[in-house]
Amino acid sequence: SGLMGYLDVYPTCMQMAGLKIDNPDRLDGRPCFDAIRNDIPTPVKAYYYLYRDADMIRTPRWKLFRRHDGSVELYDLQNDIGENDNVAKAHPELVASLRQQLQTWMRDHAIATSHMPLSPSAASPSGEVLEVSFSLQKEATPRAPQRIIFSQPAGTCTTRTYFQYDICVDASSVQAGFHIGPVYRKTSLFQRRGIIDDRGTPVSPNYRPVNKPNQWECRRIGMATFCPHKIAPIAIHITRAQKGSTFKFYLDNIRIAQLGSNTRKDIWQQGKVRARPTSGITGLQIRPVSYSLVKKP
Incomplete structure (x- = not known):
């Protein structure tokens, strides 16, 4: 029995x-x-x-x-x-x-759940951060998103794997309808139903990555739901925005990490970035800038 x-x-x-x-x-x-x-x-x-x-x-x-x-x-x-x-x-x-x-x-068991919020973490940008700016020459929709692939990490996610990044969205930028995350079959891995960030916010087509503009925040999303799965390219996904929309934000500490362990893979380190945008992206600039130059609220 x-x-x-x-x-x-x-x-x-x-x-x-x-x-x-x-x-x-x-x-x-x-x-x-x-x-x-x-x-x-x-x-x-x-x-x-x-x-x-x-x-x-x-x-x-x-x-x-x-x-x-x-x-x-x-x-x-x-x-x-x-x-x-x-x-x-x-x-x-x-x-x-x-x-x-x-x-x-x-x-x-340090499970990095994808459908439940992980413990929040404070943003800790320093040194050089990535400044990202671009416009849309095509409308972005959930069925026809735009994206910018900028990294190809290696490895396989486990039940402890989570994705983390620090982000600051400029007040002049579109504030919602985009997120950062892995690519899966030409779309975002996080666009599957029920994926939750550390705030308990679903990663929906209208996702807003920060609570306030010009403020650094840390986002953490568990990847246990997807294991065992090869860690896919990391991209900026634009899922809902009008043609002509402009974006400007800053990123730092973009990494794949493991709960309960110091093991991590930094997606971006100081230096150049090779970006691959879709055809609807125009005027793309991704460059390292000093953290001290980023606007404060």
């Missing part, structure tokens, strides 16, 4: 064969052969999942979904294996307990 899934097959077979597993704590699964042989509950207490715009915890009887918009769904698998009847409202204490278990697991 109890839970057993495909994660547990390998350690169970090793236990069945009487073989030792090196570093068993690094495995997600648990050996269940003794439980099967002795007809006792397996050592698996719960499974945890990340799925697109939600995360989930499953116990032997219950399954709880937590959505990016804060809503929850609870299903009694003992009586509703098809998950047709959401009973969350009928079991508020159970919902609270399962949510806490899920949150504890996320924290203990």
Whole structure:
């Protein structure tokens, strides 16, 4: 009885064969052969999942979904294996307990969730920062966005990977309808449903990257939903703006990093940038400037 899934097959077979597993704590699964042989509950207490715009915890009887918009769904698998009847409202204490278990697991494993906000971080620009300015000679829409690819980082994202950058948008610039992030199949990886920044703001076509113009802010977005996935080119994505719109903003500390680790890959370091804009971009300038020259509010 109890839970057993495909994660547990390998350690169970090793236990069945009487073989030792090196570093068993690094495995997600648990050996269940003794439980099967002795007809006792397996050592698996719960499974945890990340799925697109939600995360989930499953116990032997219950399954709880937590959505990016804060809503929850609870299903009694003992009586509703098809998950047709959401009973969350009928079991508020159970919902609270399962949510806490899920949150504890996320924290203990340093999961960089894409559909829940990461802890905010203060912007820390210094030295040279990137000044970016351009105009649109074509309208940008969610179906026909414009973009400027300016980096090709290497590596693969894991459940701990997140994307971070410091940004200051000039008061003369368009303030919304663009964001910074990886490219995926000629569009933004962050344009999938339910991707949330550190403020809890969805990365929608109308996304506003800063709260106030002429003010440095740090944006952090988890990438756990996309793992394992090759880290794609980093680009400026313009998803909703009129023809003739002008943009001017500053970037610094653009990096791919890992929660719970000092490991990071800086996307831009002081020096030149090779940018690849789409045809709707005109007058593009990306250049390093001194942080001290950036306007203060």
